[in-house]
Amino acid sequence: MIPVSSPAGAGAAPAPAGDVLLEVRNLVQEFVLRDYGGAKGGVLQAVSDVSFELRSGETLGIVGETGSGKSTLARSVIQSPPPTHGSVIFQGRNLVGLSRRAMKPARRNMQMVFQDPFTSLDPKWAISRIVEEPLIAYGLGSRRDRRERVNSLLDRVGIDPASYGRRHPRELSGGQAQRVAIARALVLEPKLILCDEPVSSLDVLVQAQVLNLFEKLRSELALSYLFIAHDLALVKQVSDRVAVMYLGKLCEIGPVRDIYRAPLHPYTLALLNSIPAPSPRAGKSRESSVISGELPSPLDPPSGCRFRTRCPRAQERCAAQVPELRPLGAGGHLVACHFPLSDGSAPPANSKARAEIAGIVRR
C-alpha cells in the first residue's frame, strides 16, 4: 500500500500499486430543471464534488441506493454528458472539454456494460454484427480480421459463434445477452470497463456465471473495472476497493476488507445491515438496524452532511458543517463523517442515539 499525497483540495483516495488509470477530481454533475416556458425550476445536484482514483488492474466498486448518483458518476466519466465542474483524467489526459474527435481515442479504452442487455443491444442486429460494430466504427482490421476477432471473443465469453452469431438478441436468454454485451465492450481491447449494475437483472445461477466471467476476464486481460451495484455482497466479491455514495456525495472509500470489517460511516453500516443474511430468521431481531426514512430530494439536499436526516448519530455540527472526506486509520480508508463509527473521541451525547447504534453494531 503506497500512501499517495492527495491532490490539492481533493480527497482522492490512495490506491494499491499500479499506474493511475483514471483520476476523477472534484467532479460535479448538476442538471437544471425547467418549468413550463423554460423558467429555471431548480438544480438537481446529481453528483457533488466526488474525487477518486482508479489504478490499472484495479476494481473499484461503487455502491449506493437509487438516486445516489452512482450511474450519473459513471456517465460523467465517459463524458456522456460531460460534468458541470471538475476533471476526469484518463491515461494522463483530461477528458472534460475535449471535442468529440479528440475524445474518440480515449473512448476506445473505456467501455460500458449496462444493466439490461436487451435495451443496450440493437434488437434488429445479429449478434456478430453487434460485436463487430465498434471495430468498424474505429476502422480496425480487414473484414476477415474482424470476423476472427468477433468469433474468438464470443467464444471467450461463452457464446458459441457458430450457432449464435447469426441470431438476434431476442433469441438469447438474459445471461447470454449480457455475455454479448460484454463481448462488445471488450472488442476494442479497452483498459477500463464501466459496469453499471451488470448482473442485477439476472437469476442467481446466471449471475454467478457472469460474475465469474468478469473475474476471469479481469485477470486474463488486465482490465480495470468501475463496478456499480446496489448489492454490497456482490460488490465485495469483485472489488479491490469500494466507494459508498449517498445523495451525490462520497461517504466512504477504502479497501474492500476494511469497509466490510470495520465500516466508518453510519450509512455504510446501515447498508451492510440491510443485506439479507442467508441465515434463517435473522429478520425478527434486526429491526433496530434498519435505517428509517427516505432519500431526501437531490433538488434540495440537507445542509451539512447529507445523511444527517436519517443518521442516528447526527448532532448540530452535522447540519452546520459539510464533513470533508478524510483519511482515518491506515491503508487508504477515507470517510466523510464528523462522528465516524470507530472514532471513540466524539460519541453522540444523545443516549437514545447511542442505544440505537449499539443495536446497529450488534455483531
Add this chain to the structure above:
Amino acid sequence: MAGSPGQRVRRLGTSMAALAAVKGEGEPGGQAALGGQAAGAPLLEVSGLRVRFRSRGGVVHAVQGISFAVEPGQTIAIIGESGSGKTVSAYAMMGLLPRTAQVTGSIRFRGVEVVGLDERQLQEHRGRNVAMVFQNPERSLNPTMKVGSQITEAIRRHLQLSRQQAHERAIELLRMVRIPAPERRFHEYAHQLSGGMRQRVVIAIALACEPALLIADEATTALDVTTQAQIMDLLLDLQQQLGTALVMISHDLALAATYAEEIMVMYAGRIVERASAGDLFGSVRMPYTRALLDAIPRAEMEPHVLLPVVGGRPPDMLTIPPGCSFAPRCPDAQQDCTQAVPPLQEHEAGHWWACWHPCQSGQGGQGGQKEAGR
C-alpha cells in the same frame, strides 16, 4: 410430480379428521396439513396443481403438480429462478390466470375450491381472502388516480362502508403502512411518491379488506436494499398484528431465509425441496438448492473468489426431459436420475426433497458454513 394423487395424499396426510370437518365434505383421501403443523386446519391447500399453457410451439407445462398448505399466520417462501413456475402458481392461487391457462388439481381456501370458480366468485375471493403485492408498484397503481381513492375503491368494492367511513379506513391504512402525513398523501398521485412509498400504498390496498392470506410476488425486488429491509419489516409487523398468512415469492434465497419460516424451492414447475429456513441452510439436500446457495455472493467472502457455479440452463418447458429436470445440470447426477422423476417426500421431519441422490447431511458447500463470518 410422480405418483398418483392418492399416493401423495397418503404421504402427506396427517390429520384428515380435522380437515374433513372443515371442508364438510367427505372427499376420498382428503389432503391434510403439511410440514408437521397438523394441529390447525390449513388456510390454503394446494394439491396436485398443474398449469399448462398452449403456445405456438406446443404446450408449456408451467406448473407440474405441486402440493402444499399454508397455515393461518404462517410465512412461507417460494423460491425459484425465472420460469420455475412460482409466479404462475401464485396467480393460480389468486385466480388471476388467463382463460387460456389449463388449471388442474385443487386449490382450496378455507375448504372452498378456487379452481373452476367464475369471474364474479373470483372477485369475491380476491381481496377478501387473498390479496397480492406485485413486484412493480408503478404498474400496480393507477397513475391518474389519487392513491387514497385507489384504497377506498378497494374498500368499497368489498365492504359495505360509506364514503366517509372508507376515507377514514384508508387514512388508517396509510398510517398502518407507516406513510408519514397520511391525510396529505391521500390526495397525492403515485408519481409524487418514492418507490418505497408506492409499495407501501400497494400493501395498504392489499390489506384494505384484511385478507387472510397475502401473496408478495417479488414485492421488494425493485427496491433498494435499505427500502427492502423497511418493507419486509413492515410486512412482518403487519402480519403479526393482523394474523395474516404471508406467501413470499422471490428469487432471493437469502431474503427468504431472513424472513420466512418455511421455504419451498421450485425448479422447472416442481417443488424440489422444502424445509424450515434453518434446515435448508443447515443441511441442504437437493443439489439444485445447494447450487443456489453457493451462487449467492456473501459479505463474508474474500474478494475475487470465483463462485461455484453449475452450467447449463433450466429445461425448455415445452419439452420436459424424463426424470429429474435438474439432472442435465446436476454435478451429482447418475444414470437413474434421467429415468424417473424423483417424488417430493418427507425424508426427515419437516424436510422434504425430491432427489434420487441427495447431498449428505451437513455437506452443504457454503450453505454448511452459514455461521462463518458476519
